[in-house]
Amino acid sequence: MPRCFLLSAILVSSALLAACADQPLDARSGSGPTLRSSVVSAEDEFPDEAPLRALAAEIPGFGGLYLNSSGETVVYLTRSGAEGQARPVVDRWMRRYGPRGRRVPAVAFRTGAYDFRQLAQWRGAILPDVFGIRGVQSVDLDEAANRLRIGIVSEGAQEPVRGLLSRRGVPEDAALIAVEDSITGLEDAGSVDLLHNPGTIQGHFDAIPGGVQITYVRSYSPQLLQNRCTVAVPVRRNGERMLLTASHCTRTSWINEATPIHQPYSDDYGSWRAGVEAIDPPGVDCGFMRCRYADAALVRTDPGRPDHFGHIARTQFSASSVYPDTMGSLDIDPNNPFFVVSGTASAVAGMRAYKMGRRTGWTYGRVEETCVLVSGGSNRLYRCQLKTRVWVAPGDSGGPLFAINADGTVSLLGVVSTRTGNGSFSYHSPMAGVFRDLGTFQVSPTDGPPPPSEDEEPPVEEGGCPPPQLVC
Secondary structure (H helix, E strand, O other): OOOOOOOEOOOOOOOOOOOOOOOOOOOOOOOOOOOOOOOOOHHHHOHHHHHHHHHHHHOOOEEEEEEOOOOOEEEEEOOOOOHHHHHHHHHHHHHHHOOOOOOOOOEEEEEOOOOHHHHHHHHHHHHHHHOOOOOEEEEEEEOOOOEEEEEEOOHHHHHHHHHHHHHOOOOHHHEEEEEOOOEEOOOOEEOOOOOOOOOEOOOOOOOEEEOOEEEEEEEOOOOOEEEEEEOOEEEEEOOEEEEEEOHHHOOOOOOOOOOEEEOOOOOOOOOOEEEEEEEOOOOEEOOOOEEEOOOOEEEEEOOOOOEEEEEEEOEOOOEEOOOOOOOOOOEEOOOOOEEEEEEEEOOOOOOEEEEEEOOOEEEEEEEEEEEEEEEEEOOEEEEEEEEEOOOOOOOOOOOEEEEEOOOOOEEEEEEEEEEEOOOOOEEEEEHHHHHHHHOOOEOOOOOOOOOOOOOOOOOOOOOOOOOOOOOO
16 A cells, blocks of 8 residues: 655644534624733644744745645745755655655645745734634634635625734735635434444444444433444553543533443443543633633543454445545444554645544545634634544544554544534544643554654655555
8 A cells, every 4th residue: 555645743742722612613603702812822822833833943934835636745935946955854854754664755846925934923913803703713824825714604704804914914915715614513413223233333342442433311311312423542541441532522512521421322221331521621711712622532431341442443445525425334344344553643734534433434535724723602712623625424523533554554633523514624633632631641552653863764665645645
């Protein structure tokens, strides 16, 4: 299987700011409060951008980096003639964080209009107030466009946003204002057909892997009603066995109410319990809103329920995310029933990502944007979420987002969170944010090998990722 660029995890012990909400994620209908300036530094506020900031420190005029459909690494430069200085820096960076044991993907330089650090400063200048404008849903430093990108859900927000940009000294051409579909929740509530669906990710597992169905009970009377979600992966935290899933896959997000979690579901007597919600911290005051780093929670596994640590259920085939309603396989592959998790990784714009979910199975698509700030409604904010073309639907919440490595193992990128109403985009909480919220833990027995040092030359072999694949 060919392999292509995968940005190795470098932020396991640090994290990026994000937030989530139990409610559907849509822009606030009210005018919003007057927001205060954030006092945290870019390193604290956007730690997942540390690799890009490092390149910006070494390369004059560095404007961003992404993967194109040909598998090339495209680097923006604002200064002509800087290619010679930039190439060895990019090559060294790629050797450290790129594909180990494969030829480093070709690097293509493109003229950029704006320096990455300048765009970051402009983003910081508008953040105190931009989410107070009615209809603003998202803000991103879009490294694939070399611009700021501000997502709005109504045309009426354009003029107030332009006015804010002008007052803060942001050139009109430096920001893209785009009308986008409203973000909605992935609630999958209702009565549950009490069938085990053996041989599928909706069925019962004696040892629980990632990517399979879980539920929590909303009510037992007068009718048994349950919300269906997905496990991201079993983990180990300070020696305890736990299951990673989404915060909104508990009764109340951002609050630890010790919600009982069942696999694959509960009956009227609370059978098949998998564990109890253990870690689901409240949002923090991030200077102008309530923030969470990730839509994530940990469930302490019951002693009587074994898990399949470091494994994600593998179904028989995957499907590309072609809207509407893409369905991958739900049936476990009898010849290759599990993905082995080698560790965590961070995503880069343009790479291919996969997900496993109890509703739509195994699907894949392109990472469109990284480190997107998203309004969560009710004065809540996500920070640094991944925006992808990976199809998700209600019930897939909490499932794993991952990349497939050349050796067949997978690197965990994040946790499925939500999507736009029409499903054209989905949002995921990256693992760096998960670690910031929940503390560090192991996602596999080894957590994978460390990246090569800057001085290490990896063995070179032919290969790479043929178009249009970006991660295989």
